[in-house]
Amino acid sequence: TKAPDAIYLFFSTGAIYGNNYHLARYRCQKETISPNKTSLGAYVMAKLATESRHRNESDKRIVDVRLFGYLSQFLPIDSSFFLAQALLSLVRGELFKVSADNFIRDFIGPDELSVLVDCLFKVRAQNQALDIFSSAPISKATILDKLAERYGLRYKGFNNFENAETSQQLAMPRQISWDKTGEEMGLTIKKSSAEILTREFDLLAGNYNLPIKC
Numbered sequence: 001t002k003a004p005d006a007i008y009l010f011f012s013t014g015a016i017y018g019n020n021y022h023l024a025r026y027r028c029q030k031e032t033i034s035p036n037k038t039s040l041g042a043y044v045m046a047k048l049a050t051e052s053r054h055r056n057e058s059d060k061r062i063v064d065v066r067l068f069g070y071l072s073q074f075l076p077i078d079s080s081f082f083l084a085q086a087l088l089s090l091v092r093g094e095l096f097k098v099s100a101d102n103f104i105r106d107f108i109g110p111d112e113l114s115v116l117v118d119c120l121f122k123v124r125a126q127n128q129a130l131d132i133f134s135s136a137p138i139s140k141a142t143i144l145d146k147l148a149e150r151y152g153l154r155y156k157g158f159n160n161f162e163n164a165e166t167s168q169q170l171a172m173p174r175q176i177s178w179d180k181t182g183e184e185m186g187l188t189i190k191k192s193s194a195e196i197l198t199r200e201f202d203l204l205a206g207n208y209n210l211p212i213k214c
Contacts, residue, residue: 004060005061006061007061007062007063007120007121007125008060008061008062008063009063009065009117009120010050010051010054010062010063010064010065011065011067012047012050012051012064012065012066012067012129013043013044013047013066013067013068014066014067014068014106014131014133014176014177015043015044015047016044016047016048016051016066050064051064051129054127054129055127055129057127058127059127060127061124061125061126061127062127063120063125063127063128063129063130064128064129064130065116065129065130065132066129066130066131066132066177066179067108067132068105068106068107068108068131068133068137068176068177069105069106069107069108069193070107070108070109071083071107071108071109071196071197071200071201072109072110072200072203073200073203073204073206073207075087075200075204077091077208082105082140082143083143083197083201086143086144086147086153086155087201087204087208089153089154089155090147090151090152090153090205090208090210091208091210095154095155095156096153096154096155096156097155097156097157098140098144098155098156098157099157100157101140102139102140102141103139103140104137104138104139104140104172104173104176105137105138105139105140105143105193106133106134106137106138106176106177106193107134107138107193107196107197107200108132108133108134108189108196109196109199109200111191111199112132112134112189112191112196113132115187115188115189116132116182116187119182119185119186119187120185122186123185123186125185128181129181130179130181130182130185130187131176131177131179131181131182132182132187132189133175133176133177133189134176134189134191134192134193134195134196135175135189135190135191135192136174136175136192136193136194137172137173137175137176137193138192138193138194138197139172142194143197146194146197146198147201149213150198150201150212150213151201151205151210151211151212151213152211152213
């Protein structure tokens with residue numbers, strides 16, 4: 001290795017915890033995550049396999065950073081992400097058609113990644129994996145409300161539930177993850193997903209000359 005003291009960051013995904021990764025109770029206890037969980041899909045399996053290889057390179061300072069959601073002013077408007085589709089509807093002045101299901105998301109942005117990098121260098125991080133997440137997650141319902149109130153997003157479909165089962169609200173966890181690795185290193189993410197959403201979407205709105213309601 002040409003730079004043995006360098007810290008290498010690899011962006012992994014919170015989806016390694018399974019399809020229900022948005023429920024905090026799945027990470028109340030640390031567990032060994034095996035790349036043999038073939039039901040997780042090719043993308044997640046690839047991340048798991050890479051993390052496993054990194055742990056085997058214990059002499060190298062490789063930090064696998066598990067993201068649950070990332071948002072910045074450079075969000076590609078032509079992508080399939082939920083927020084990208086909402087942004088596209090705003091730019092086109094169209095009605096945003098959404099499904100009736102709810103979900104919980106957690107966002108971090110460039111500022112939070114900068115805090116993470118500073119922390120890793122200060123503590124001279126070694127070979128490990130950690131989750132990075134905001135101070136509080138956000139639901140689909142809240143995302144839509146905020147986009148409607150602040151940017152004028154018009155949407156339909158979310159409130160048109162066909163039965164009581166689909167209308168049930170997800171239990172909102174206090175945190176998206178209970179992994180304490182970052183906290184033990186001194187990492188503190190102060191902003192919530194709602195605050196990060198507003199900060200980054202304001203920048204996106206500026207990129208496309210969209211009006212912002214204060």
